[in-house]
Amino acid sequence: MTIQLELPTERFRAYGPRQIDSIASRFGLSDEMRETIRRISLVLPFRVNEYVLTDLIDWDRIPDDPIFQLTFPQHGMLTAADDRELAELAADPANALRLKAAVRDIRGRLNPHPSGQMDLNVPSRGGRPMPGIQHKYRETVLYFPGQGQTCHAYCTYCFRWAQFVGDPELRFAAADSAQLVDYLGEHPEVSDVLVTGGDPMIMSTARLRAHLEPLLRVPTVRTIRIGTKSPAYWPQRFVTDPDADDVLRLFEQVVDGGRQLAVMAHFSHPRELDSDRTRTALRRIRGTGAVIYCQAPLIAHVNDDAATWAQLWRAELAQGAVPYYLFVERDTGPHNYFKVPLARAVAIFAEAYRSLPGLARTVRGPVMSATPGKVVVDGVETTADGRHFRLRMLQARSPALVGRPFRARFSDDAGWLDELELAADTPRDLAEAIRGE
């Protein structure tokens, strides 16, 4: 049932690199900060909106404020050498072509498509790859609607940052769901479609409806998931936008059609839930019968302590949402800036998890969404043969590997699966999948 509200519409206004000067003067950024933002945003995408600027960021705490770190390019995201080269080239308009080449070169070195997504997961029909579709796990297909490939604001750590920098080679997008529907007809094993981006909720309700309704005619699709950060970055989407009520009716239509609608909400910090608008948005979404699952990566400078996560998961639970995943930041973009080593990640997760009430212990982590599948670090153990991480395949490209435990030699600074040395007793099929053999 849609909860009726009488609140004024707020106009969505997004700001990008062209508005850096006006943001700097409105919020008192130093010249140095302004130039840093300008330089880094030549390489990495930058986008905020009025709500993020005025309601989420605590300007008295910049540059350390977690939401400022979450949305604004920062000193240290590029190597000193790359940063210097950009500064030198950008200083003289005659260098425009060299600057463009340098930007392209730096982006290429930032591992724009981690976990083999461009090659490994794109299905094909009639020998031709299907744009905007990924099929990694047997029962789940990812769908990237073309008009949903942007967001209400950009996270500086986004592992899909390459989608937003305007390079068509680095972009996934499907014009409509016709090809997907054909593919689903040939793959009845697919029960879940994750509509993702970007952020599908950036689309108008009419557009979103055009993408979703055809999926409802595929009987084998039982769950539609929508990956979105809109309840954090623009909760007005569900509250006061002109078509906010329409989108809730669309959600109801999915649920009334006998499908599960899972809103996979991305919350990075408890401050994002400390907002009346967000709480109202979540209440209205839940009122449609959709279930809200929450997930986010563990990120240095944003949320890398146990108290923050415990507070976040409790706040999610208080809103009737399900804490679901704590991810490890992927090896892409400014990874060195945001990286939290696995050893620290597992300690942070364990400390936060221990402090939770049972109903919030639905959360799993730290999880790496790696090439062979989703790998959770269950803990650290010390036995006669040394100190090891205990790991488990939560999800796998090969179903035979799902749920299987394995170990890897403990390391203080490893941050990703491919930096780990597998234990000698790792079963051969697991070892081969993990090594990509």
Ligand code: SF4
């Ligand atoms: S909302 Fe999601 S897709 Fe958009 S920038 Fe943030 S992490 Fe990336």
